[in-house]
Amino acid sequence: MWKKSAIIGLGAALALTGCSSSEPIKNAEAGSSAAPAQKKVIKYWTDDRHDQEYIKELITKFNATNADKIEVELTVMSENYNQSVDIAFASNQAPDVLRLKSANTGLFVKKGYLAPIDTYLTDDLKKKFSTVLIDDVNKFDGKLYSLPNTGLTLRLVYNKELFDKAGIANPPASLQEMVDAAKKITEIGKKDGVYGFALNFKNPKGAFDRAAREILSLSGHQGLGFDLKTGKFDFAPYAEVITYFKQMYDNGSILPGAETLDIDPMRAQFAAGKIGMYLSFSTEPGVYKDQFPTQIKWAGALAPTLDGKISGTSEIVSAGTWLGISNHSANKDAAWKFMEYMHGDEILTTYHEKGFGITIVPSIVEKAKQPEIPGMEGFLVGKMDSLWPVSPTVTPEGANYADAFFKYMLAGGDLKKITEDLNSRYNTALTKEIEKGSVKVTPDPTFDPSKLQGK
Known part of the structure; x- marks a missing residue:
């Protein structure tokens, strides 16, 4: 399904509803021929920013050319997208x-x-997407809610100039090497406001889900704290990763103020040459091409692992979903017209070729050209990238794993007790969801993450 030479990029989040960017994109002919009452206004919310200029172009064209007097209004959200929804x-x-x-x-x-979209699919659309519709990704309880477009790789993003200046020959292979590299960069750059490491810790879950998750999957562990072999949550490997993040915080290698740093201000600092490295999605090449143009030499590399050995694969995330229709919408048919337009061959192909993302739709992958964007070569899909089995999503009572581990990173405490508490609360929540029938878990004692390599 994947082209080995293909390039991934998609999805970075922004901030709360109050900090969102709501940008209605009107029909060029609005007000000249059609009365406002005849319009069907469709509101589209996204937390993607790297592709927003292209999406604006598509919406402008749709608004000006669709025959159904549908007008789409775009709102770009940010980091707390789910809460805003x-x-x-x-x-x-x-x-x-x-x-x-x-x-x-x-x-x-x-x-x-x-809202389910099964009834909207034509035979041609069913054929086009038939091999990439996945249970618990696109389909739930036999009903279809989304169609696929792209996936994301996760990488270590690093400033090659700062690495050279600090005498570091290669990106770190182990977490200890990452800690050491961050310290060296800080030592040679602190006087100029340069630090070795940063993440968007304003949103701890957003930060760790683009960092610890990747480190864990390459180390052979499911990246969100779930043990696929036992079918239970086990945050012990996660806790081990956090000990290295705490080392960087304690020795002053993390950019000051990172506790309140959002993703875009962090990128701006990286583009200005003030950050040695961070971990993020394959959206970054597009960001540094258009949103934060930079003259620094930078690259993407596989994330470090716990011990320097690759025992699993780099998880391809957000694969297979793109748009969905609100069940509360009074204009579902109009919303589908827009969704169908966005899944057209020309748009999916161009989306890939512009470097915003790589489609996983076979008919598009076959004909799409490889995009040429600086830095994108480090995010290519290779034998160390793969899809992982889906893990259950639960909401425990109390703090989530990211908030609990971030608090420890800043203030210390008993890490063993914190981990045991997380295991207890998450598994209690999991049991409740299983009993309600809202989550299904099948332990796989034979699961071997190394066998995902090359797939």
Whole structure:
């Protein structure tokens, strides 16, 4: 299904509803011929920013050319997208079309936010997407809620100039090497405001899900704390990763103020040459081409692992979802017209070729050209990249794993007790969801993450 030479890129989040960028994109002919009452206004919410200029172009064209007097209004959200969606549905202000990702589609289905789209699919569309519709990704309980477009790789993003200046020959292979490299870069650059490492810790879960997750999957562990072999949560490997992050925080290698740093301000600092390295999605090449143009020499590399050995694979995330229709929408048919337009061959192909993402739709992968964007070569899909089995999503009582581990990183404490508490609370939540029938778990004692390599 994947081209080995293909290039991935998609999805970076922004901030809360109050900090969102709502940009209605009007029909060029609006007001000249059609009365406002005749329009069907469709609100589209997304937390992607790297592709927003292209999406604006597509919406402008759709608004100007569709024969059904449909007008799409785009709102670009940011880091707390899921919470903003929750608030919108609770207050009857939900959008008609939502950007979906693998981490939130199941939650949105469970909460009743999404409408099934099975009845809208033509025979041609069924054929086009038949081999890439996945249970618990696109389909839930036999109903289809989304169609695929792209996937994301995760990489270590590093400043090659700072590495050279600090005498570091290669990107770190182990977490200890990452800690050592961050310290060296800080030592030679601190006087100029340069630090070895940073993440967008304003949102701890967003930060760790683009960092610890990748480190763990390459180390042979499911990256969100779930043990596929036992069918239970076990945050012990996660806790081991956090000890290295704490070392960087304690020795001053992390950019000061990272506790309140959002993703875009962090990227701006990296583009200015003030950060040695961070971990993120394959959206970054597009970001540094268009959003934060930079003259620094930088690259992407496989993330370090716990011990320097690769025992698993780099997980390809957010694979297979893109858009969904609100179950509360009063204009579902119009929303589908827009969704169908966005899944057209020309748009999916161009999306790939511009470097915004790589489609996993076979008919598009076959004909799409490889995009040429500086830095993208480090994010290519190779034998160390693969899809992982889907892990259950639960909401425990109390702090989530990211908040609990971030608090430890800043203030210390008993890491063993923190880990045991997380295991207890998450597995209690898991048991409740299983008993309600909302989550299904099948332990796989034979699961071998090394066998994912090359797939």
